[in-house]
Amino acid sequence: MLVTNCLPTMKNDVTSQPRSDRRDFLKKGAVAGAGFAIMPSGSLFGASAASNRLNIALIGAHGRARAHYATLHDENVVALCDVHQEKLAFGTKEFPKAKVYEDWRKCLEHPGLDAVLCCTPDHHHAFIANWALQRDLHCYMEKPLAITVEEARTVRKTYLAKKDKLATQVGMQRHAQDNFPRLREMIHDGAIGELKDVHVWGNRQIPKPGYLPAAGSPPASLNFDLWLGPSPEHPYNPGYFSGAPGANCLNWNMYWDFGIGQMGDMGSHTMDLVWNVIDAELPESVESTSKETFNPDVTPVELTSVFHFPKNDWRGKLRVTWYQGGAMPKSPFRWVDLNKIGHGALFKGDKGYVVADFSKRLLIPYGKEANLTYYKPRGEDELAPPLGHFQKQWTQACKNDRPSATACNFEYSANMIETMCLGLVGFRAGEALEYDGHQGKVVNNAAANAYLTKPYREGWTLNG
Numbered sequence: 001m002l003v004t005n006c007l008p009t010m011k012n013d014v015t016s017q018p019r020s021d022r023r024d025f026l027k028k029g030a031v032a033g034a035g036f037a038i039m040p041s042g043s044l045f046g047a048s049a050a051s052n053r054l055n056i057a058l059i060g061a062h063g064r065a066r067a068h069y070a071t072l073h074d075e076n077v078v079a080l081c082d083v084h085q086e087k088l089a090f091g092t093k094e095f096p097k098a099k100v101y102e103d104w105r106k107c108l109e110h111p112g113l114d115a116v117l118c119c120t121p122d123h124h125h126a127f128i129a130n131w132a133l134q135r136d137l138h139c140y141m142e143k144p145l146a147i148t149v150e151e152a153r154t155v156r157k158t159y160l161a162k163k164d165k166l167a168t169q170v171g172m173q174r175h176a177q178d179n180f181p182r183l184r185e186m187i188h189d190g191a192i193g194e195l196k197d198v199h200v201w202g203n204r205q206i207p208k209p210g211y212l213p214a215a216g217s218p219p220a221s222l223n224f225d226l227w228l229g230p231s232p233e234h235p236y237n238p239g240y241f242s243g244a245p246g247a248n249c250l251n252w253n254m255y256w257d258f259g260i261g262q263m264g265d266m267g268s269h270t271m272d273l274v275w276n277v278i279d280a281e282l283p284e285s286v287e288s289t290s291k292e293t294f295n296p297d298v299t300p301v302e303l304t305s306v307f308h309f310p311k312n313d314w315r316g317k318l319r320v321t322w323y324q325g326g327a328m329p330k331s332p333f334r335w336v337d338l339n340k341i342g343h344g345a346l347f348k349g350d351k352g353y354v355v356a357d358f359s360k361r362l363l364i365p366y367g368k369e370a371n372l373t374y375y376k377p378r379g380e381d382e383l384a385p386p387l388g389h390f391q392k393q394w395t396q397a398c399k400n401d402r403p404s405a406t407a408c409n410f411e412y413s414a415n416m417i418e419t420m421c422l423g424l425v426g427f428r429a430g431e432a433l434e435y436d437g438h439q440g441k442v443v444n445n446a447a448a449n450a451y452l453t454k455p456y457r458e459g460w461t462l463n464g
């Protein structure tokens with residue numbers, strides 16, 4: 001029997017199946033496809049065979065979404081959502097069969113959905129992620145996933161209750177670069193001895209005085225009210241929409257109601273380089289300093305946040321310092337100019353340093369053991385296997401029995417972004433804060449707990 005001949009019927013059958021039956025069906029297909037088994041007919045029954053495709057809603061159809069189109073063409077994009085009709089048109093050109101929506105709350109009710117891939121602005125992330133999980137939908141969320149401590153905690157809690165059946169991933173795709181596992185192996189294998197201290201930085205700077213003033217009316221093609229979504233009211237200004245596709249986020253992500261500035265922008269990627277090594281959950285304390293004073297409209301450009309993490313089973317207590325917007329750690333050696341590394345990390349151990357960016361690492365042993373006799377690099381067969389295609393790691397996980405095995409699932413990523421958000425809470429509080437991660441409370445400054453969340457417009461609920 002030719003497998004391909006029966007595919008259209010199978011596809012129609014599965015879209016009308018109840019979600020749990022459909023999930024079993026996709027898993028079976030993925031198991032069959034895992035080794036790209038050649039069927040008796042000679043046809044290839046791989047992950048992209050039509051019977052084994054996910055029914056996906058793409059929310060935020062243009063901009064960053066363009067980086068996902070190729071992966072999505074291996075699945076069924078059955079629903080597209082955008083608040084801007086012109087951007088939606090780019091999506092429908094790419095996926096002409098998809099049903100279109102303007103409001104993501106309605107899009108999530110599209111019948112037969114398996115999964116959601118979301119590329120909207122950051123102030124919708126935790127809402128969409130949480131609503132998708134509540135509806136038993138797998139979810140790929142662009143970074144940063146959340147813009148407050150409360151948002152990160154809510155998404156993590158919902159995810160943990162469903163992690164055995166739902167696959168999640170946050171868009172920190174640099175994680176697929178080889179340097180990530182190599183850096184982890186190097187430090188875990190003792191290349192710098194016992195890990196003592198970490199510095200991590202990013203130099204992107206986009207200073208703004210405040211929210212943009214009212215300037216004209218939104219074009220008829222844009223539903224500005226839905227763009228604002230859960231955020232408090234702000235007047236329309238075309239300046240929020242004037243960026244190149246995929247870089248427009250740099251026009252709104254520094255405003256408190258729409259993002260968390262560099263903590264969530266490049267910070268998501270650069271802290272990931274560290275997070276992948278240190279096996280941390282949440283910090284016990286944070287202290288942030290800046291040359292700037294608190295601006296109620298705009299997140300700080302220049303900032304240093306010092307986090308202290310409890311010890312774990314392979315390392316002692318650890319200090320991690322985040323620097324942004326011109327704040328920088330001191331180089332341990334005159335001849336290593338850290339300022340030449342735009343986004344990077346410096347790991348200090350009791351036997352040496354590693355300096356790294358996303359693609360390279362530099363080991364600097366010091367002291368009596370600088371001959372490196374204490375450290376043996378792994379053999380090729382002992383290296384962690386390549387992660388492969390980052391987005392496809394998620395689509396595969398949606399179809400297999402280990403949905404939580406994605407690199408940047410919502411537990412890993414929510415812990416990381418909760419930590420970054422705490423850096424901003426520390427900045428607003430203006431003093432060192434002690435944090436109880438179990439309860440999600442600042443324990444030495446009651447007033448600072450107000451900064452763990454933010455106001456939303458009436459009618460929008462995070463836990464919907």
Ligand SMILES: NC(=O)c1ccc[n+]([C@@H]2O[C@H](COP(=O)([O-])OP(=O)(O)OC[C@H]3O[C@@H](n4cnc5c(N)ncnc54)[C@H](O)[C@@H]3O)[C@@H](O)[C@H]2O)c1
Binds near residue numbers: 084
């Ligand atoms: N992983 C990465 O390297 C990377 C790179 C760039 C951007 N991003 C992330 O991607 C996201 C989008 O960034 P961008 O620069 O494309 O922004 P953008 O402002 O261009 O928005 C992207 C799309 O979402 C649509 N949109 C806005 N509000 C919406 C809503 N409520 N519902 C549905 N659609 C909506 C916009 O009309 C647009 O088509 C951000 O969260 C950003 O952090 C990630």
